[in-house]
Amino acid sequence: MVLPANKVVINSEIDFLALSKIEKKPRVRIRLLALAHVKDGTSYREVANMLKVTFRSVQTWANKFKNSGIEGIKDKGGSGQKPFFPREREEELKSVISERQAKKGGGRLTGTDIQKIVNEEFGIGYALRTTYDLLHRINFVCITSRSKHPKSDQKAQEEFKKNFKKKS
Numbered sequence: 001m002v003l004p005a006n007k008v009v010i011n012s013e014i015d016f017l018a019l020s021k022i023e024k025k026p027r028v029r030i031r032l033l034a035l036a037h038v039k040d041g042t043s044y045r046e047v048a049n050m051l052k053v054t055f056r057s058v059q060t061w062a063n064k065f066k067n068s069g070i071e072g073i074k075d076k077g078g079s080g081q082k083p084f085f086p087r088e089r090e091e092e093l094k095s096v097i098s099e100r101q102a103k104k105g106g107g108r109l110t111g112t113d114i115q116k117i118v119n120e121e122f123g124i125g126y127a128l129r130t131t132y133d134l135l136h137r138i139n140f141v142c143i144t145s146r147s148k149h150p151k152s153d154q155k156a157q158e159e160f161k162k163n164f165k166k167k168s
Contacts (some may be wrong), residue, residue, distance in 0.1 A: 010039040010062065014070070031061045031073040038062050083137070084124050090138045096121055097140065111135075 016036035023029040023132035030051055037047040042057045051058075085093070096117060101109050109117075115131040118124050126134065135141075 010035060011126055012039065012065075021072075025075065029076055032060050035065055035073070083134075084126075085118070085122070085134055089122065093118070093122070093134075094138060094140055149157065 003075055016032045016039060020029045020032035020036065023032055030053070034047050034051055034053070034057075037050065038044070038058070042050075044055050044062070047058045048055045061073050097109065097114060100113070100117060111128050111131055114135065115128055118126055118131060120136070
């Protein structure tokens with residue numbers, strides 16, 4: 001039997017359909033579904049039409065599976081620009097921000113304050129948006145309850161609340 005050049009036979013004991021049901025990444029799930037159809041004998045063109053992808057995509061996924069197995073169809077990390085801020089200095093940044101916050105006395109450090117810290121202490125000029133992305137990446141959350149002024153008097157505030165209700 002001669003197979004067309006655009007057909008890779010998948011003689012595998014792997015249950016692609018079962019794997020697709022437990023796969024968390026949608027892109028890999030679609031590839032597993034495509035391989036399940038190809039394994040069942042469906043042509044690449046039919047699989048491409050069913051999954052709303054190109055014929056070439058289905059062909060590439062089948063070839064990658066043939067050459068590298070399941071690992072071949074998974075997304076490879078590393079695309080895109082690497083972060084400028086070194087991962088090994090993230091803990092140092094957290095401690096510097098915490099120290100500056102403790103020294104401040106009242107209020108919170110703003111994104112602009114942290115942007116300046118990153119520029120002065122680490123020599124990296126980030127835009128404000130990128131500074132917030134960095135804080136998110138290092139899981140540094142500064143959201144707290146409303147800060148209290150260092151000279152505030154809790155008794156006087158409570159007394160004011162009591163008297164204010166009586167007057168109105």
